[in-house]
Amino acid sequence: MVTGMSNLASTYYEQGHWGEAGKVHFQVMEISKEKIGPYHRDTLASMSNRASTCRGQGRLDEAEKPDMQVMEAFKRQFGADHPDTLWSMSNLAATNYNQYRWDKSDEVQVLVIKAYRKMKLQADYSR
Template sequence: MRPSTYRKQGRWDDAEKLEVQVMETSKTKLGVDHPDTLTSMANLTSTLWNQGRWDDVEKLEVQVMETSKTKLGVDHPSTLTSMNNLAFTWKGNGKEIEAVRIMEKCVQRYKRILGCNHPDSISCCTA
């Protein structure tokens, strides 16, 4: 089965096990900073989120964001998505000041790179 199938069924432990396996294999075969590895890490955060494992989510999201900044650049759409994801995690965990700071950076970059009317820019602004 695919991790997304387990997630849809609410089988969080099974999804996590498979996502960790995919992530580790990606790290080994593609490298820790490969975009597909970063995507697998981001997918794992979704499962951890649903398990209420906020510290693990935050740690992984920071890693994805920092690696994306280094590998893809601070203005790359994938980096901006990772920043936005981290901001929502911080917002949900009561870290309002940090969340607002990163959301403001994210919104500015989305608007500059993609324009004010792009769906990602609009989505980021409605956080």
């Protein structure tokens, strides 16, 4: 059921129906928190989707808190250099950028690029 709802929300989002997408993303997030827990990867993805929808609607203050929560949760679970953490950091940087907080945005993006390079180097050496 949650997968179907998430797909519906994504369809709404892609069609530019952000209000409807936001409502469904919120429902998915709440159901996920209840059924699989607040720190499960799928719950965190639904929180990020909700934040992305808020960002698309220009509701940037509503996007910032879940972006931050998702980033902190991924850092705790997987570490600062994990791809999911980097992805969530990039989302937070986008929110900061859209809020005209360019210094904060740049700071986070620099961290993302450094960690990505570190991952790439590690992958290159492991071949």
